Amino acid sequence: MKKTTLYLDTILEFLGDSVINVIGDREGVFIDNLADVANTNETTLDWINPAKANEQQIAENSKAKVLLVDSSIEPIDSKTLIVVVNPKVALAKIGNEFFVTKYEAGIHPTAVVSDGAKIGKNVFIGPYCVIGDCIIGDNTIITSNVRLYNGVEIGSHCFIKEGAVIGGVGFGFEIDDNGNRFRFPQIGSVIIGDYVEIGANTCIDRGALSDTRIDDYAKIDNLCHIAHNAHIGRNAMIIACSEISGSCTIGENAWVGPNTSIRDWRNVGDNSLTGVGSVVVKDVPSNEVWAGNPAKPFKNR
């Protein structure tokens, strides 16, 4: 956590119109850390979860003097309440702006970048990356030890974590006259939208005859495998260790739980969720929750 002291005025200015009200002292009020409940102190910026039944009591018991709250909280002696619609979102924005160290754009001298790569403005490429003839959009961060193959396209504001491998040949084979396997050509590419995250050591294979696609705002966690010709929809979440087989489609806003595996050519519909460890062998329709091996519509277990 970056060391910062934030006075109330700075916080209010940053939050702007999203502040509904401020209750309590303003003069000289400051915070200097974010913390979970076990580590909260007088100068933590705390937030109170509106979903909790005993929200008012939690707020009163907080050791912090400055709280982000929703409008259902009553005034509390000697605390400053910043009233917003969504306290956690407000906390997240403050944390990202003031407590997170930002990447400084630049290409590390050890990165091996092809002359044919087209790299946007304000891009960070870290040590020991190997970058082929790719297109990389503005403000994208590529951490370290990342491998991007020729033809890969990555949008703007993306975040690619360590050891990710994007655009490797897909796992498709034919059998030759001697009964041995040989690769079916994998000459599609990988096309990634804006604001996408690719987790550490995650692998995204290039398509066979057409492209593997990851749409805007999709977030893929560490150690996932996205096979050739898969298509991950906008705002979809693919949680750690998941295996998305060839030609699968994951819908918009879908949530693929940790260590899910999905048979090739199967789909998960928009807004659907697969529970941890799901093994998807049939299409999951939109707006449903499935779990199990094989995955089925979820009822309380």
Add this chain to the structure above:
Amino acid sequence: MKKTTLYLDTILEFLGDSVINVIGDREGVFIDNLADVANTNETTLDWINPAKANEQQIAENSKAKVLLVDSSIEPIDSKTLIVVVNPKVALAKIGNEFFVTKYEAGIHPTAVVSDGAKIGKNVFIGPYCVIGDCIIGDNTIITSNVRLYNGVEIGSHCFIKEGAVIGGVGFGFEIDDNGNRFRFPQIGSVIIGDYVEIGANTCIDRGALSDTRIDDYAKIDNLCHIAHNAHIGRNAMIIACSEISGSCTIGENAWVGPNTSIRDWRNVGDNSLTGVGSVVVKDVPSNEVWAGNPAKPFKNR
């Protein structure tokens, strides 16, 4: 995809004896791309799947002018049909020969290669690899960020993808007098045959007192773990995210589905298949299909 224009004569010469017949125009006929059905155009080399019931209709509807077909297809106006036994295999061979950019042999200056390594002819070793005292056969490709430990032997024509770790110490521990774990020595090695593929970020641990073995033509996908003393048979396929525990044997031509996990000392027989997400805790006999958690002989679910 590499840019290439291929005239019919070149294709026929390359395919040689495997061409049964050519139906339609030959003069000036060329193709310049491979594509899936959505992206096929006039100059695509298309192929027609003999397994489809409406094969003739698919062929007639193709936008392409040159089609690889089997001998059941009737002549089609203004199309050139190249008749072969297996259209997809023919397409794959043409793609690999003419549309895939080949690796140029050589050792990247950033690769850290031990003086004791014995490296064959026409080998590619890419950036940021760390290669111990290994034996590497002719025509093998080792992409980037790969780690090969002392004692590892790799055959010829192998393909080792990014971030693979081969020959790391196995995960075997004893308990000392204070009740704490310490490692059992892992002094075997990893012996890999010819035409083997090891996927990106896949880990193959060295054996404890004898070797871990991967036989000729075995294909291991991304993000797999092959534990100490496992033995992967010839032409076996291990699909992404699978976990093969210590001392397991996978038979010849077996197909281990995505995200399968196999308990230590268990075996999958020759020609057997485990479905996606299988959890194998009993031996799978040869020539069977198993699936589920725990895996059992597969019947329609």
Add this chain to the structure above:
Amino acid sequence: MKKTTLYLDTILEFLGDSVINVIGDREGVFIDNLADVANTNETTLDWINPAKANEQQIAENSKAKVLLVDSSIEPIDSKTLIVVVNPKVALAKIGNEFFVTKYEAGIHPTAVVSDGAKIGKNVFIGPYCVIGDCIIGDNTIITSNVRLYNGVEIGSHCFIKEGAVIGGVGFGFEIDDNGNRFRFPQIGSVIIGDYVEIGANTCIDRGALSDTRIDDYAKIDNLCHIAHNAHIGRNAMIIACSEISGSCTIGENAWVGPNTSIRDWRNVGDNSLTGVGSVVVKDVPSNEVWAGNPAKPFKNR
């Protein structure tokens, strides 16, 4: 395996008080290898497993002349028996001391190490590591291509394998006013104790508002994901490809089987075991064995 010839006197001196008795010849007796049963020869140091019913017969049939045995074995003609309480532990200690090549301390010139890193004595840091402002204890080995982020603390005598990523931002997101995901700040760290092992390509994310913690002697295998704010207890074993979600606690001496996945906020109690492929969605109490999807108390399947 390092080449070594070990005379009986050296072995006995090394084992010290743990030797209960020596039966048979001592003069000129030596061993020069460790091996499994298929590869045992006259000069192998063999060990006899006291758990086997036919222990005496196995000992008599061994091709080796020097055996580590427990006190239940009778003298055998022309063999030298070294009697100890735990033959396998004795073998492991001899193997580690005499047959395993040790790392020589030092920082490889290609490692990118931040000026702010505090590195203990006798530490090995291998090629292409990227080390932020971390604290690394004495005698710790960091192999190659490892990424340690700012703030990560690693104790002494740890072993961090290739491609491990420690301290990357956790996978926590909020939804902004436009319905798109953005990261919740991840400003905790990762605190790792002494004698801990982290497997190849394993990822351990930093905590959100507090730390992810791995306690002394915990052993984590290859390709595991440990999410933000998880806590792995002392001497716990996390086997390959396991996925430990956010804020999970794994108890002391717990054994998390291969490819287990655990829902966030769930716990595995002290000394408990989850079978291969377990999907843990409820807390596993201490001293129990669970398996299945969803995991339940284990009975014979």
